[in-house]
Amino acid sequence: MSMDRGHSLFDSISRDNVDLHKEGFVMVTRGRGGNIYFVEHQAVVVIGIEMPGVADLDVLVYGELQYIVNRYDPIRRTAEQLTIEERKRIQKLLIEWLALKGLRHDIHTAAE
Numbered sequence: 001m002s003m004d005r006g007h008s009l010f011d012s013i014s015r016d017n018v019d020l021h022k023e024g025f026v027m028v029t030r031g032r033g034g035n036i037y038f039v040e041h042q043a044v045v046v047i048g049i050e051m052p053g054v055a056d057l058d059v060l061v062y063g064e065l066q067y068i069v070n071r072y073d074p075i076r077r078t079a080e081q082l083t084i085e086e087r088k089r090i091q092k093l094l095i096e097w098l099a100l101k102g103l104r105h106d107i108h109t110a111a112e
Contacts, residue, residue, distance in 0.1 A: 009046050013037065013074045018044055020074065025097045027059075036061065038090055043071045045082070045090055056104065063094050063107035 012035060016028040020042040027036045027049065038045040048062040068087045070079045082090070091109065098105050 009072055010074055010077055012046065013044050013072065018074070020044070025094065036063075036094070038094065040071075042075065043073050045071050047094065052106075057106055058103040059098075059105055061094070061098070061105045061107050063091055063105070065091060065110060068094075 016035065016037070018026065018028075018037045018039060020039060023039050023041075025036055025038050028034050029049070029051070032051040034049050036047040036049055038047065045068060047068060050060040052058070052060045065084070065087045068090055069082060071082055071086075072079050091107070095105075095107060095109070098107075
């Protein structure tokens with residue numbers, strides 16, 4: 001992870017007032033972009049999103065496994081790389097959360 005990218009993610013978590021004590025997903029948009037934050041044990045996984053220009057999707061989500069890579073600890077300002085099992089678990093939870101919200105997305109899952 002580049003330090004610039006890491007610092008900008010810590011800044012985004014802070015700027016978007018992500019509540020580290022409320023576990024689960026929260027979506028924050030800014031213009032046509034934003035992030036979905038997954039909070040667990042006061043650590044945060046940042047998932048980028050964009051608003052689509054097509055009628056059949058509600059949100060473009062960078063929710064494929066290659067984008068769900070790190071978990072950030074905003075208190076210590078450290079990051080750790082997620083295992084493939086953790087990435088799959090979080091992706092599954094993300095897809096379920098989007099379905100509960102009624103949001104049509106473009107996440108492509110790998111065949112098991």
